[in-house]
């Protein structure tokens with residue numbers, strides 16, 4: 001990701017997440033201002049990962065594969081893990097939501113372990129960001145945050 005990508009990223013994040021802001025573990029972040037990786041195929045954006053470094057931990061803030069089941073998510077996770085090792089981090093961490101069973105499967109298949117459950121965290125974030133839907137994937141009521149970690 002380079003500085004010239006940032007205006008496009010702000011638009012892309014809003015398309016993918018319904019807002020330029022994401023609410024996670026009680027904080028509100030603007031992913032287009034964070035470091036990250038863009039996956040491109042034939043000069044077309046097909047994936048995006050943003051992260052922040054906190055102490056000895058790399059936190060993935062957003063991950064999207066625009067073309068699914070083509071290996072893009074895996075490549076972006078590998079890029080994040082490699083970046084974490086480069087910065088001598090011991091852990092890659094991310095937050096997902098209780099409805100995102102596809103992501104829970106995807107991350108656990110790639111070595112992530114369940115680390116923390118925050119019941120009602122999404123309900124609390126919804127008070128700050130009313131665009132957060134009440135119903136998530138597969139019609140599951142959207143309430144809770146789940147953290148996963150990967151040791152690197």
Ligand SMILES: CC(C)(COP(=O)(O)OP(=O)(O)OC[C@H]1O[C@@H](n2cnc3c(N)ncnc32)[C@H](O)[C@@H]1OP(=O)(O)O)[C@@H](O)C(=O)NCCC(=O)NCCS
Pocket residue numbers: 062063064065066067068069070071072073074075094095096097100102103105106109
């Ligand atoms: C979760 C997410 C990032 C996964 O990305 P993805 O690019 O679809 O993931 P991959 O293609 O790398 O892997 C998914 C599956 O497709 C398989 N796959 C990869 N390339 C394939 C191919 N060419 N043919 C068939 N299957 C393939 C992988 O093996 C994997 O299956 P496995 O887990 O059983 O090994 C994506 O579904 C997504 O963007 N979801 C919406 C946003 C979201 O929820 N993000 C996470 C928020 S925490």
